[in-house]
Amino acid sequence: MSGRRSRSRQSSGISEDQINDLIIKLQQLLPELRNSRRSDKVSASRVLQETCSYIRNLHREVDDLSERLSELLANTDTAQAALIRSLLTQ
Amino acid sequence: MASLVSDTEPPTYLNSTPTDLVRRKKRQSASSAAASSRRNNAASATAGDGDSHAPWRSEKQQRSYSANLIQALQQVRLSSYAAETPYPTAQKRGKAFREAADRALAVSARGRTLWSRAILFNRFKLKFRKQKRPRPAAIPAVITRGSSSSSSGRGTKKRRVTVVKLNKKSIPTVNRKVRVLGRLVPGCKKESVPVILEEATDYIQALEMQVRAMKSLAELLSGSGSGSGSGSGSGSAPPPI
Numbered sequence: 001m002s003g004r005r006s007r008s009r010q011s012s013g014i015s016e017d018q019i020n021d022l023i024i025k026l027q028q029l030l031p032e033l034r035n036s037r038r039s040d041k042v043s044a045s046r047v048l049q050e051t052c053s054y055i056r057n058l059h060r061e062v063d064d065l066s067e068r069l070s071e072l073l074a075n076t077d078t079a080q081a082a083l084i085r086s087l088l089t090q
Numbered sequence: 091m092a093s094l095v096s097d098t099e100p101p102t103y104l105n106s107t108p109t110d111l112v113r114r115k116k117r118q119s120a121s122s123a124a125a126s127s128r129r130n131n132a133a134s135a136t137a138g139d140g141d142s143h144a145p146w147r148s149e150k151q152q153r154s155y156s157a158n159l160i161q162a163l164q165q166v167r168l169s170s171y172a173a174e175t176p177y178p179t180a181q182k183r184g185k186a187f188r189e190a191a192d193r194a195l196a197v198s199a200r201g202r203t204l205w206s207r208a209i210l211f212n213r214f215k216l217k218f219r220k221q222k223r224p225r226p227a228a229i230p231a232v233i234t235r236g237s238s239s240s241s242s243g244r245g246t247k248k249r250r251v252t253v254v255k256l257n258k259k260s261i262p263t264v265n266r267k268v269r270v271l272g273r274l275v276p277g278c279k280k281e282s283v284p285v286i287l288e289e290a291t292d293y294i295q296a297l298e299m300q301v302r303a304m305k306s307l308a309e310l311l312s313g314s315g316s317g318s319g320s321g322s323g324s325g326s327a328p329p330p331i
């Protein structure tokens with residue numbers, strides 16, 4: 001096992017274990033796979049699949065929120081914008 | 091910082107150019123947050139463990155992002171009033187809004203990540219190939235440090251094997267999915283696998299923060315939609331983010 005690791009590191013500089021580490025870090029970010037981390041074995045492809053769908057969800061949420069916010073902001077006046085600003089920079 | 095901002099901003103809101111406000115706000119937020127958040131960033135770059143999540147969840151990062159966001163939103167509003175008809179279609183406005191929000195997010199990243207640079211440079215349609223060169227030099231440094239830590243501890247290796255299965259058979263699948271992931275993250279279409287994975291972790295945290303900030307902002311706006319703009323201190327504190 002260590003032989004394979006050193007060989008792959010010399011050849012491409014990117015070993016499986018490093019990719020494994022990164023995938024684990026990614027898994028800890030996902031809300032669904034975070035709780036079942038200790039009990040189940042989660043395959044790397046599943047983690048990547050969940051990551052893709054999670055990013056798409058976040059994109060969609062940001063789109064919806066930005067549409068809503070743009071409508072809301074277009075109707076408020078400058079005094080309210082100042083109020084929001086002061087609240088946010090407390 | 092708060093008193094300075096609230097006193098000087100409102101009278102000059104419409105007259106001064108947005109860039110002045112952006113610069114002033116950025117300097118203020120940067121001066122207060124730069125030391126701590128940069129220390130956080132440096133610590134996360136060296137540790138590479140759970141500390142890497144800290145920068146996007148810290149209060150100051152949040153505040154700097156919200157300040158930048160507000161400025162970006164005002165820019166969008168001013169530009170929409172000046173250039174187009176007062177009420178363009180909702181989708182166009184939403185898209186311009188989202189681009190401004192993404193830009194604010196990318197600025198909050200302080201240029202340390204690929205995707206933030208890609209977002210910012212796409213606006214000006216420039217191809218900064220030279221900017222990408224220093225980045226691959228930084229990546230192997232992070233990865234070799236991670237590999238050295240993993241080779242030293244046998245216990246961590248055992249934990250890793252039980253959590254994620256990565257065998258020889260699934261490497262083409264993994265590669266394919268990582269390519270798909272790379273298309274989702276801005277600016278990572280042609281990067282190598284570890285780069286894409288690392289950018290994805292940072293991008294997800296940044297997106298989560300963006301969603302949280304916009305959600306609370308929307309609640310604020312819709313909550314105070316009917317109230318009169320009676321300056322600060324109306325008694326309602328923003329919800330904890």
